[in-house]
Each structure stands twice: as structure tokens, then as C-alpha cells.
Amino acid sequence: MDAVARAAWLRETLARHNHAYYVLDAPTVPDAEYDILFRELQALEQQHPELLTADSPTIRVGGEALPSFPSVRHVVPMLSIRTETDTEASGALAFDQRVRRELDLSDADPAVEYAAELKFDGLAINLRYENGILVQAATRGDGETGEEVTQNIRTIRQIPLRLANGAPPVLEVRGEVYMSRPDFERYNAKQRERGAATLVNPRNGAAGSIRQLDPKLAAQRPLSFFAYGLGEVQAWDMPTTHSGVLDALAMLGMPVSEHRVTTHGAEGLITFHAKIRALRDQLPFDIDGVVYKVNSISLQRQLGFVTREPRWAVAHKYPAEEALTVVEAIEVQVGRTGAITPVARLQPVFVGGVTVTNATLHNEDEARRKDVRIGDTVIVRRAGDVIPEVVGFVADKRPMKDLFGSEPLYQPYSSPTTCPACGSSVEKPEGEAVARCTGGLFCPAQRKQAILHFASRRALDIEGLGEKLVDQMVDNAILRTPADIYKLGVLAIANLERMAEKSASNLLEAIARSRNTTLARFIYALGIRNVGEATARDLAAHFGNLDAFLLADEAALQEVNDVGPIVASSIRHFLDQPHNVEVIEQLRAGGLTWPEGEPIRRDALPLNGKTFVLTGTLPNLSRDEAKAMIEAQGGKVSGSVSKKTDYVVAGAEAGSKLDKARELGILIIDESQLLELLKS
Numbered sequence: 049m050d051a052v053a054r055a056a057w058l059r060e061t062l063a064r065h066n067h068a069y070y071v072l073d074a075p076t077v078p079d080a081e082y083d084i085l086f087r088e089l090q091a092l093e094q095q096h097p098e099l100l101t102a103d104s105p106t107i108r109v110g111g112e113a114l115p116s117f118p119s120v121r122h123v124v125p126m127l128s129i130r131t132e133t134d135t136e137a138s139g140a141l142a143f144d145q146r147v148r149r150e151l152d153l154s155d156a157d158p159a160v161e162y163a164a165e166l167k168f169d170g171l172a173i174n175l176r177y178e179n180g181i182l183v184q185a186a187t188r189g190d191g192e193t194g195e196e197v198t199q200n201i202r203t204i205r206q207i208p209l210r211l212a213n214g215a216p217p218v219l220e221v222r223g224e225v226y227m228s229r230p231d232f233e234r235y236n237a238k239q240r241e242r243g244a245a246t247l248v249n250p251r252n253g254a255a256g257s258i259r260q261l262d263p264k265l266a267a268q269r270p271l272s273f274f275a276y277g278l279g280e281v282q283a284w285d286m287p288t289t290h291s292g293v294l295d296a297l298a299m300l301g302m303p304v305s306e307h308r309v310t311t312h313g314a315e316g317l318i319t320f321h322a323k324i325r326a327l328r329d330q331l332p333f334d335i336d337g338v339v340y341k342v343n344s345i346s347l348q349r350q351l352g353f354v355t356r357e358p359r360w361a362v363a364h365k366y367p368a369e370e371a372l373t374v375v376e377a378i379e380v381q382v383g384r385t386g387a388i389t390p391v392a393r394l395q396p397v398f399v400g401g402v403t404v405t406n407a408t409l410h411n412e413d414e415a416r417r418k419d420v421r422i423g424d425t426v427i428v429r430r431a432g433d434v435i436p437e438v439v440g441f442v443a444d445k446r447p448m449k450d451l452f453g454s455e456p457l458y459q460p461y462s463s464p465t466t467c468p469a470c471g472s473s474v475e476k477p478e479g480e481a482v483a484r485c486t487g488g489l490f491c492p493a494q495r496k497q498a499i500l501h502f503a504s505r506r507a508l509d510i511e512g513l514g515e516k517l518v519d520q521m522v523d524n525a526i527l528r529t530p531a532d533i534y535k536l537g538v539l540a541i542a543n544l545e546r547m548a549e550k551s552a553s554n555l556l557e558a559i560a561r562s563r564n565t566t567l568a569r570f571i572y573a574l575g576i577r578n579v580g581e582a583t584a585r586d587l588a589a590h591f592g593n594l595d596a597f598l599l600a601d602e603a604a605l606q607e608v609n610d611v612g613p614i615v616a617s618s619i620r621h622f623l624d625q626p627h628n629v630e631v632i633e634q635l636r637a638g639g640l641t642w643p644e645g646e647p648i649r650r651d652a653l654p655l656n657g658k659t660f661v662l663t664g665t666l667p668n669l670s671r672d673e674a675k676a677m678i679e680a681q682g683g684k685v686s687g688s689v690s691k692k693t694d695y696v697v698a699g700a701e702a703g704s705k706l707d708k709a710r711e712l713g714i715l716i717i718d719e720s721q722l723l724e725l726l727k728s
């Protein structure tokens with residue numbers, strides 16, 4: 049093969065692998081192989097510069113920084129879409145009615161066919177292909193004139209530099225450049241590590257990268273693309289529907305989202321809106337709504353435009369997941385284990401479907417990393433059912449000491465040196481992010497939390513013993529420790545504010561009922577740091593009775609499933625405090641009972657000391673079932689393969705854990721062999 053043919057073959061092969069990897073997400077060759085071909089093409093082009101073509105993958109990155117972006121006049125203006133701000137089903141209904149009216153359809157006429165797709169939250173781009181080769185990329189600008197950003201767009205691996213066979217002489221593809229959530233998180237993590245500026249959200253990330261004058265900087269920001277329409281087209285036997293256009297673009301190698309349907313009437317649109325709303329938080333990128341388009345291109349032409357917006361399309365929004373508001377104060381809360389948690393008090397803001405008035409800043413390190421200060425305008429995010437969080441602040445809205453000064457009015461957050469609830473000193477051990485009050489149960493804030501935890505549903509489950517009541521009882525010295533709960537009389541309770549005699553006796557009944565409990569609930573209720581419900585259950589099953597648990601040293605504790613040195617040490621630390629032992633004894637004296645048993649003799653169990661790792665899907669057993677069966681016989685189930693692993697139980701589609709097991713020469717068994725082992 050001569051150099052010309054070889055170079056052409058390399059370009060085409062690399063383009064194919066690139067498409068499989070970045071667009072179809074189904075790699076066809078190992079990375080190393082791609083690199084070899086890539087380097088061969090690079091070398092060839094260096095020897096024969098005349099072989100370098102505009103669609104060569106070697107020139108995705110490499111252009112010089114520009115002084116400014118040239119402007120580009122769009123042959124076909126880039127329109128915007130009318131937005132339906134009514135986020136309910138009625139929004140879809142209104143659009144369908146408008147379309148039917150414009151088309152002079154009566155109720156007797158059939159439903160209109162629509163293409164429904166996602167509304168991507170990024171930056172609109174026009175890609176111009178001439179004879180299949182990407183020659184120009186431009187932003188939307190004012191719709192008539194945009195900026196030429198070809199160099200930066202070339203760095204996006206998902207965008208083909210050359211279309212597949214069958215491309216017309218001129219084809220402009222329109223779509224959205226965006227940054228995926230995982231890419232955004234990864235990019236920000238890397239920036240943080242370097243101490244460099246982070247991005248506020250993926251949309252700013254995308255827009256900022258495209259407007260970067262130096263393509264080398266743009267190339268460092270990972271962007272993606274979805275096509276959703278056309279600009280100028282010459283000499284193309286065009287599909288007659290919008291969905292057909294998107295299918296054709298996908299065939300030509302353009303990335304097109306799989307989340308699209310053709311459907312009929314308002315009902316079909318409403319179904320799509322609801323389906324995508326439920327899916328929204330699982331998508332790896334942000335959307336702020338869906339878009340409905342009349343599917344027939346000839347009907348689109350018939351409908352035409354009103355003031356730069358087509359009558360045949362509408363964006364139907366979802367409630368925003370991010371909003372701006374102002375930090376009124378940063379307060380601290382003291383948790384059950386003394387953890388000092390900064391909380392931003394916010395001007396109420398409606399976001400993600402609820403009104404948010406405060407957001408946790410988690411801990412001192414996190415608060416300083418985000419550098420949120422009093423008076424700041426901040427971005428609050430509430431996605432799905434996730435608790436609201438402060439994403440970041442808006443730099444040019446930060447209150448300053450004076451008009452011209454550069455010094456902020458407020459200082460960065462730092463943990464108080466003494467506990468706001470009890471005045472004890474606050475300590476933050478080296479290397480830990482969390483500052484803690486050292487007051488222990490002397491601290492009323494910790495005491496309240498300890499009592500609330502003790503009474504909570506998954507612990508002793510005392511109905512009616514809620515926050516307001518506990519606050520009052522601790523402040524009035526009626527309750528000091530959880531043990532005091534069982535000494536309460538009706539008079540003490542009924543005298544409290546807003547407490548009728550009836551509710552007092554209800555509470556006493558709930559307290560009486562809670563006396564019959566289980567050892568697992570009791571251990572969980574103690575509120576030992578690092579001992580959650582699951583660990584409490586394991587501890588109860590292992591030791592069988594309270595005395596065996598109280599006497600266990602750290603080594604004995606570590607024999608319990610999932611208990612390592614950290615958990616063992618926090619348990620021992622808790623049980624070594626005389627006041628904790630005193631509370632436990634008082635609780636026993638207060639009449640708490642549970643069925644007691646003998647400790648499990650682990651050394652008598654067949655799988656004692658054996659560590660298993662489960663990977664892939666087993667044919668019959670679920671992961672939890674397999675885990676429970678192994679643990680019942682004394683085995684441990686770990687999440688990762690190491691030299692200490694005895695068996696790897698592999699099912700279908702086992703991944704890297706299986707490779708690791710092979711590498712380390714660990715025994716690999718399947719489900720039937722596991723069942724054999726459990727039987728023997």
C-alpha cells in the first residue's frame with residue numbers, strides 16, 4: 049500500500065474506532081491498539097505533510113490560541129424554542145391544543161404525531177459539514193450571527209470530523225454541547241487536588257470551555273454532544289419526519305440521544321414527560337425539561353414561526369434543581385457524638401419542588417473548601433430526594449468591606465473553639481474533617497440527640513418522644529440520660545408546655561411498651577459511634593446476651609462480622625466510660641428486657657475465618673441471600689479481592705474482581721460449588 053492509501057485507511061479506521069468508543073459506547077479495539085494506529089498516522093503525516101487532511105484525528109487538538117473568535121453568519125437562523133413554564137401535564141395539553149388550532153383540526157381529526165426528546169442543558173452549536181468533512185463550528189450567538197469555535201469543537205471526541213458515507217455536499221447539524229455529571233465531578237476533583245478553580249455546574253463548564261480562546265485549555269475539559277436538528281442542507285434526499293432526520297444523523301455517525309420517542313397527541317406527550325421526570329436523576333447529564341416537536345417536516349413548514357420561535361416545537365420544563373439565594377447566617381449544630389456541623393441558614397427559596405431554608409455544609413473542611421460566607425449569594429441544588437446542598441457562591445455578588453476594596457466583609461467559616469451548647473472545648477483531631485464538642489453527655493445538645501436517637505423508630509421506638517418534647521425535658525432537667533425516660537411520671541410530663549394529660553398518658557404507655565425490646569435494638573439505641581443498625585444486629589447475634597457484649601475486648605469484638613479495628617475501638621471506648629456503664633445499668637434496672645441467648649461459638653462454625661468475595665450475578669441466589677448463608681456458617685463476606693480472600697464466588701458478567709482473583713491465584717467457585725461448601 050502506498051503512503052496515500054495507508055493514511056486514508058488509518059484515518060478511516062481510527063474514525064470507526066472513535067465512533068464505537070465515544071458515540072456507541074462499545075469499544076471495538078483495546079486502547080493500546082488505537083494508540084499504535086494513531087501514532088503511525090502521526091508519523092506518516094510528519095514525513096509527508098501533504099497527506100494531512102482536515103478530517104485527520106491527529107489534529108483534534110493542536111491549534112494556536114486565538115486573539116478572538118471570528119463571527120459567522122448563520123445561513124439558516126438558529127431559533128429558540130418557546131418554553132412551557134407550567135411544569136404539570138397541562139403544559140403538554142396546551143401545546144397540543146395550540147398546534148391543532150393552527151392546523152385547523154377539529155376534535156374528530158386524528159391525534160397529531162410528535163417527536164419527543166430531551167432538553168439538554170448546555171450550549172447550542174451549529175456544525176457545518178461539506179462533503180462529509182467538518183469545516184466549521186459556530187455558537188448560536190444572537191441567532192443570526194455566532195462565533196466560530198471550530199478549533200474547540202474539534203477537541204470533542206464524540207463529534208465526527210468526517211461523516212459516514214452518504215453525506216450530502218452541505219449538511220449543517222445542530223445540537224447541544226454539554227458536560228456529563230461524571231466528567232464534571234472528575235474534572236472538579238482534579239482541579240481541587242491541584243488547588244485550581246472548580247466549575248460551578250456542568251453547563252458553565254461546557255459554555256466556558258467552548259469560549260476558551262486557547263484550544264489546549266478547552267481540550268482539558270471533557271465535553272460531549274447530542275444532535276437534535278438541522279441548519280442549512282444542500283442536495284440531500286431528506287427524511288420527511290424529524291425522527292427520520294435524527295435516525296439519519298445517527299447513521300452518519302452523529303451522537304443522538306436514545307431517550308426519544310414518536311408518539312401521538314397530548315396524552316403521549318404527558319406520558320413521555322412523566323417517564324423522563326422519573327428518569328431524570330439517573331441520567332448522566334443535566335436536563336431542564338423535554339422538547340416536543342411536530343414530527344412531520346411538511347406540517348412544520350405549514351406551522352411556521354412567530355417571532356423567532358417555531359410554532360411546531362415547545363420545551364416543557366421540570367422544576368429547577370438549582371436556584372440562587374442568600375446566606376443569612378452560618379450556624380452550628382451539635383450532633384449525638386458531638387460532631388459540630390455548620391448549617392447555612394438561607395433566604396427561603398423554591399428548588400427541586402420544595403422550599404429550602406437551610407442546607408448543611410457538612411463540616412469545617414467542606415465549608416472552607418466551598419468558601420461559603422455570610423451574605424453570599426449561593427447556588428442551592430436539590431436533585432430528586434437528595435438533601436439540599438450549597439454548590440458554590442457567586443463571586444461578584446460577595447459583600448465587600450467597601451465599594452472599591454477587594455476585602456470580603458465576612459471571614460471564611462471556622463469551627464467555634466467552644467461548644468455553643470455547653471461551653472466545653474471543641475477539638476478537631478489531625479487529619480479529621482469533623483470538629484467535635486468534648487463535653488460528652490455533659491453537653492445538653494449531645495444529650496438531646498442521644499435521647500432522641502434512643503427513642504427513635506429503629507431503636508427503642510418510643511412514639512411521641514419527639515424533638516420539641518425532648519428539648520423541653522432536657523432544658524427543665526426532667527431528662528438527663530435515656531435511663532431517665534423510664535423514671536418519668538405523669539405529673540412531670542403533664543406540667544410541660546402544651547402537654548395535655550391525655551398525651552402524657554399516651555407517652556407513658558409508649559414508654560411502657562418499649563420496655564420489651566431486642567438486644568439488637570438496645571445496642572443500636574446506645575448510639576455508639578460507628579455502630580449502625582446492621583452492626584448492632586451482628587453484635588447481638590454474635591454475643592447473644594448483654595453481659596457477653598459488655599465484657600468483650602477489642603479482639604473479641606473484631607470476630608464479629610464487619611467489625612474492624614475502628615468500630616471495635618469505638619465500642620470499647622464507649623463501654624469504658626463509667627457514665628455510659630451507669631446508664632446501661634440504670635436501663636436494666638428500669639425494667640428493659642429482651643430475650644437473651646448464648647454467644648455463638650464461632651470457632652465451631654464450618655466457615656469460621658474464611659473470607660469470601662461475591663462478584664457477578666449468581667443464577668439463583670441474590671447477593672444478600674448468598675451473604676447471609678455464608679455468614680450463618682461463620683464466614684465473612686468482603687467487598688474487594690485481596691491476598692486475604694479465600695474464595696471468590698463468581699456469577700455471570702463478573703468483572704474486575706474475577707481478574708484480580710485470577711491474578712492472585714485465589715480459588716474461584718460458582719454458585720453450585722458454594723452450595724456444596726455450605727452443605728459439607
Ligand code: IVH
Nearest residue numbers: 127128129165166167168171172276339358
Ligand atoms: S430544537 C427550532 N431540541 O434549547 C428549534 N433545542 O431555545 C431549535 N435545546 O439553546 C431548537 N435541547 O440549544 C432543540 N432537543 C432539543 C434541545 C434544544 C436543548 C436548546 C437549544 C437552544 C434552546 C432553544
